[in-house]
Amino acid sequence: MFALPAPRRARPRTGFAARLLCGLVLAFSSLPALARTEGAAEYQLDPVHTRVMFAVEHAGFSRALGTVSGSTGTLVFDEADWTHARLEATVPMARVDLGDAKWNEATLARSLLDAEEHPTARFVSTRVEPVDARRATVYGTLTLRGVSREVKLDVTLNAVKRHPMPPFRRTAGFSATTRISRADFGITAWKSVIGDDVELRIEAEATYGGKADREETATGNEDIPPATPEPTP
Template sequence: MPFLSTHSSAARRGPLLAVALLLSLLSAPPAGASEPVAWKLDPVHTRVMFAVSHAGFSRAIGTVSGSDGGFLFDPGDWSGARLVVEVPLTRLDLGDADWNRAALAGNLLDADDFPTARFVSTTVTARDPEHARVCGDLTLHGVTRPLCMDVTVNAVERHPMPPFRLTAGFAATATLSRSDYGIDAWSSMIGDEVELRIEAEATRASRAFAERLLQAATNEAAPAPPAPETGSQPEPGPTP
């Protein structure tokens, strides 16, 4: 009788254990699957370079430093990659104070009313583990239009200087038409096509930062990228 009682109990538990095991397998992520890693841009080592024709004589070259934002990315896997970044146009530097003021004036970038440019990715198409086409929406001068960038992974490894943080480095290129964004003054002097080159570094960020990043990327009304984490590196001072 004790044997029959034990056997009966085991028989009753068998189907329940099978159902529980099936549910756990269905709810578990596929083998090898993981959430994309969050990264926060380093504003000191992230810079946007732009080049535009100067009356056909040369290509004026300027830079903008101090970009803020972050992205989701797993080295070698672009499937979950997302990017949200803001570029402070008031940090523009063409190498001359008068030229800087002219570029930021109301008839061109109008930095008083539109002090930042914002890019939010919408699609990321991998070409290989180190290269991808990142497309999204660029908001510049109060106008939002699609923009695509060709992105290259430079390196993802421990930084050689203390505190030896895991660091990701990227390069990107893109081309835009300034008139598409309503910046069409001085067309006889300033070319319409603007070439962009971005060099960026970022360090690992928390999952909370990643959640804020995703919220900013999916909320069209969000005015700014995720707030910096406590203890993060401060934005550098004005460029001389």
């Protein structure tokens, strides 16, 4: 009987395996370094100090003024590089206030904002074009009453610094303006009384509660006032 030759074992491709392992190690080890060099921090919108003001023509007599408080959301921001900033904000429509309970109820009704069916408006930024160190044009998608449209915000950075009141968190403050057409969002009722052009002004504060801020607070500072409660806005 002739013995069959033993099957040949495949030789490990040590050169290829080594190169692959080395490439994976380099790729993954570079990720933390990229995160550190970006310099962007994540902030949370302060619903108490973030407010949307709107102005719309009232039968040609005046421009009715209203506000919406209580917005929430996340801002990723690096003061030195606006181009990578990102914002996602949610606005509770039930907080619309025109200074009169019946007027508020009419505004939230199905024929206008339809707040029962669409309780929130939402803005998600898509790109940021810096103008200078303190100003930028922010483009994004506004979803209102179930309709999404691109809007452009003219944004001014007011300050980025540690808040002087407890808990002394680093805070970024912004002002922004834009104009929208209510018809673009399907809000077409009462054309003879309510104008189509809506002016929006946003005042926003966003706080960062990261480790650096807690460490700064722990070290103490003569410029920090006594730990008294923040006054009610």
